[in-house]
Amino acid sequence: MTPRALRRWFGIHKWTSLVCSIFLLIVCVTGLPMLFSEQIFDTFVGDDDPPYESLPADTPNASLDVIVHKAMALYPGQIITSVNPEDDEPAVLISMAPSWQALKDDETYPDRHSGHWIKFDARTAKVLKQSRPADAPKEPRSWTGVILGTCTRLHMNLFAGLPGALFMGAMGAVFVASLVSGTVLYGRFMKRLPFGSVRTDRASRLTWLDLHNLLGATTLVWATVVGFTGLVNELQTPLFGLWRVTDVRQILKPYANLPVPSQGHLSSVQGAFDTAAKAAPGNEVTGLSFPGASFGSPVHYVLWTRGATPLRARLFTPVLVDARTGELTGAYPMPWYLRFLEISRPLHFGDYGGIPLRILWALLDMVVIFVLVSGLVLWAGKRRIATDARLRALGYDLNEVDALPALAESAR
C-alpha cells in the first residue's frame, strides 16, 4: 500500500468513525436494556391479568365467530378493526373503535384514542380483560416502562420519528464504512505484530491502539452484521411504503372505489381464518383486519400469516379473503426487499437463540462500546499531540502546566 493510499484510508476511518461514534454509543448503550426487556418487565412489572381457567389441554378453541359476535354485542354500533389470536397464551384480542373515521381522526389529534380492545379466553369465549377506557385517569407509568420506552425511542429514531430513523440508518451506513476502512488499517498495522499482541510496556497510546485493534478484529463480523441489519431495519417505513404504492395498489385497484359493507353482513371470520390457512400452507394465521382498514381493501378481510419455522417466522404473507362472499382472493408473498428486511430483524435483535444468545449479544455489544471509546481516546490523544506541538511552537512550557495537578495530588 502506498503511503498516499494509507493516508486516505486513515482519513476515511477517522471521519466516518467520528461522524457516527456518538450515535453508535447511544445505540450500543440503549440496546443493552432492550435486549432483556422481556426479563426486565417480568421481574419488575409483571402483569395483573386474571389467571386462565384450568381446562384440559385438549379443550378445543371456541369459534372466532362466537367471540366476534360477543364483542359486537358488548359495544353495539361500534366496529371491529382486527382479530388477533395470541401465540403464547390461549387468548384472542379483539380491537374495536367507534368508526374507521374516528380512528383516522386520531392521527390528527394525538391525545385522542378512540380505539380499544377486549381480551377473550380463546377456549371459553369469556371476556378476560378490557383496555382502560379513554376517559379514565391515566395509569401512572412505571419507571421500568419509562426507561425502556426512552431507550427504545432513542435507539430507533432519537425521538424524531421517520427523519430520525432515516438519520440513524445513515449513521449505520457510515458505521459500516468505518468498519471497512478500519479493517484495511488493521492489516497495515498488524504487519509487524502477531495477532492479539497488546503492548503494555510502552506508551499508553500504543496500548490503546493495540486494544482497539484486537477488540475490533474479534468483533468485526458481529458488528458488521448487527450494524448492517440495523440499517436495513431503519428503512422499514420507506420499504413498506414502496410495497404499498407498487404491488399492493395494483392488487387492490379493482376494489378501491367500492363502499365498505356494514359489519353485520360480512362472511364468517372463522371461515376466513380457515381459508387463509389453506391458502398459505405451512404458515400460521396471526391476525385479521376488517374491511375498511387504512392499508387494506374496502371489501376484504386481510389475514396475516407467517412461516412456522423460526427462520420464516418473521416472513409475513398477507392473504385476502372477500368479506362479502368468504371466497379466497389470493395470497401475496412479500417482495424480496421486505423478505430481506424480515430476515434482518432476528440478526439485529439476537432474540432467536434463548437467553445465552442474548447474553452473548450483550457481551459483544460491550466490546464494541470499548472499541468506540478506545477509538475516541486515540483520536483525542492525537489531537492533544497536535495541539501540544502547536503550543510549544508558540513558546508555552507545557511541562509546567502538566505538573500542577501532580503537585496538588502530593500535597494532600
Place this chain on the structure above:
Amino acid sequence: MNAVSPSPVVTPRPSVAIWLWPIVLGLLTVFGLLSALLGQHGIWLALSWTALSIPLIVTVACLLRAWCRTPSVKGGQS
C-alpha cells in the same frame, strides 16, 4: 503466536499470518449467527453459543496474556 517483541524492527509478516485469526473468528461468528437461525434446535443452539463465545474467549485470553506476562510498568490510563 510468539511473545510480544519489544523491538519494532521485525520483518513484515505475510498476509496469511495477519488475516488467519480474524478470518477464523469471523467464520466462527457467521457460523454461530446462522446455526441458531437455521437450526433452532438443541445441538444447533449449543453450537451457536459456543461459536459466538470463542471470539470473546480469545479476546480475554489475549488480554490476560498481555497483562500477566509483561506487567505494565507505565500504568497509565489503561
